[in-house]
Amino acid sequence: MADGSIDVQLRRFDTSQPWGFKMQGGVDTGFPIHVAQVNPKSISGQAGLQNGDVIISIGRMDVTGSTHQQARDEMIRSGNDVDLTVRRKGVPVKAAPPPEPEPEDGGAYRDVQPKTYQVLQKELPQAAATGGRPASIFDKKKQARSEYTKTDKSGYMKAYGQS
Template sequence: MSQGILTLNLARDGASMPWGFRLQGGSDLGQPLTIQRVFLGSPSEGELHRGDIIMRIGDRDSNRLTHQEAHDVIVRSGNNLKLVVK
């Protein structure tokens, strides 16, 4: 772990199971992509925390992603999602 930066590999059983987090921000909103909420019983519980800043989604740097682009990258990730958070 370097200066509070973590790489997380989330997995879920299928596309019908939500990842269990709410995202806010994006380059179109002039704010970093940030975890707003984590839902109990989800693949994200215990991994992500409110206020975590998303640095990378998969192989994409999140600094220039709009909110919708980030959402689309997450949806296209399938059942395994790699996030780098701070």
């Protein structure tokens, strides 16, 4: 367009899909209505909307003299097909902070090994050397097993603490 404004067309299937941008400003706030933040992977980000774009019109309605609520209402009235006219970088907005650097140890995750794995790791070399197998709960006599693994007469396992 001649005045440096561009058209951005936003289309979605239904109202459950968010547009993906944050609108701020209005005559009631003393700032022009503008795009404060855009999610780059959202509908608006894919359509080319950028942080700091001043919204001149929503649909056919000129919003340069509108309150924030009036502009918001017009977005809702437009439904799933919204045509915006914007002026690029008309309002300076704070840039998103750079991502945090990765920790040198590769992340916050610890290498956790379950106790069963630790026992097997210790017993497998001994069992392989003797040609046998690692120890098992079933090697113990039924009376020596913990209360947790004993069964009642029906054959079902008891819950821990169940009599």
